[in-house]
Amino acid sequence: MKKTVIWIIVAAFILLIGYRVVQRIAQRRASGLIEEKRSVPVRVMEVTRASIREILSFTGDIKGKEQVNVYSEVPGRIRSYAVREGQWVKKDGLLATVDRGITGLEFEPAKIRSPIGGIVGRVFLDIGDAVAPQVPVALVVRMNKVEVAINVVERDIPKVKTGLQASIKVDAYPDMSFEGKVTMMSPVVDPISRTSRAEITVDNRKGFLKPGMFARVDLVVREEKNTVVVPADAVLGRIERYVFVVEQGKAVRKPVSLGIRENNRVQVIEGLDASDTLVVVGQRVVDDGEEVTIVVE
Structure with a gap:
């Protein structure tokens, strides 16, 4: 009988100690003294090399390569009048009397004659007008070639x-895009x-482009080939730019230097190598050294 009582007391004591330990751990977790490990789900891509272009965008008006009043x-x-608007007139051809x-x-x-061969774009006066x-x-x-005049701001002139x-x-x-070349760059600044002022000459033998049309122009001013290119959203930071890569199951912060940006892609000059595993979703919620779980779509 005495042994039974002793075993009951010992068991109660062990249970009491266990309860106290569990209670202490719960209190420490609640106070932040013990941090539970977590694994952040992320999506990744393998860094590769590609081509990227620096593009400057402008607007301008189309005019004939040669046009005269x-x-x-x-x-x-x-x-x-010997001709109507839209008609072809040869050089020295009769326009009006x-x-x-x-x-x-x-x-x-x-007799009023045309100094060039081309299309009569406008007739400004009616018969009988002074x-x-x-x-x-x-x-x-003359519309076989047209020009687009654009204005280039100082920082982009070089x-x-x-x-x-x-x-x-x-x-x-x-749905159409017309190709041209810069044929004149003014040596002076307004x-x-x-x-x-710069002028772009465009082949217009099919006659789609009309003088007076509003044009949007993209100039490819630089192109880099076989360079590291990543999604722009993967890059964080405003002054010090950085990305996260996955190494041995953990997020690793890497500082990077950037180059050309084209739409939603950006060139990485330093800090990344081809074949690095770049975090492209979840990069805003991970910390350096934190465990991550790669989610496959």
Whole structure:
């Protein structure tokens, strides 16, 4: 009987100690003294090499490569037109005649001729309207090539050079892209706008592009090939840029130096190697050295 009582007391004592230990651990966890390990789910990609381009975007107006306003050499009134808008006129072809009639005098009608071959883009006066040497009668445009004029801000002037490839888009043909080249870069800067004027020549033998159209222009000013390129969202930090990679099941923070950015991709000049396992989802919630679980889609 005594032995039974002793065993009961010992068992109760052990249970009491166990309860106290469990209670102490729970209290320490609650107070943050014991941190439970966690594994953060992330998605990753293997870093690879690719090509990336630096693109500058501009807007501008399309005009004919050659276009001239045609004037009458004498005053008078428009007597007749030999062409209509949209018609082709050859060089020195007749555009219009001018009645030079002065009271008491008679003159042969004066002839207005086109100095270039091209399309009659505009006729500015109606028959019977007064005309003078300073008043344009018609606009003639040579449209097999067109130009887009753009204004380049000071910081980008060193990047824009003649010969650069350009991609042009217009609202009339949203699914089409027209290729051109920078053919002129002004050597001066406008003191008011602080921009320099550049011209892009575009082949227009099919006639899709019309003078006066609004154009959006992308210039490829630099291209890097076989370089480390990653999603821009994978890069964190505003001043000191860094990424997370996975090594031996843990997130490792790596500082990086960046280069060209193209849309949602960015070039990494230093800090990453091809074949590194880059965190692309979950990088904002992991800490350096924290265990991670790679989630496969």
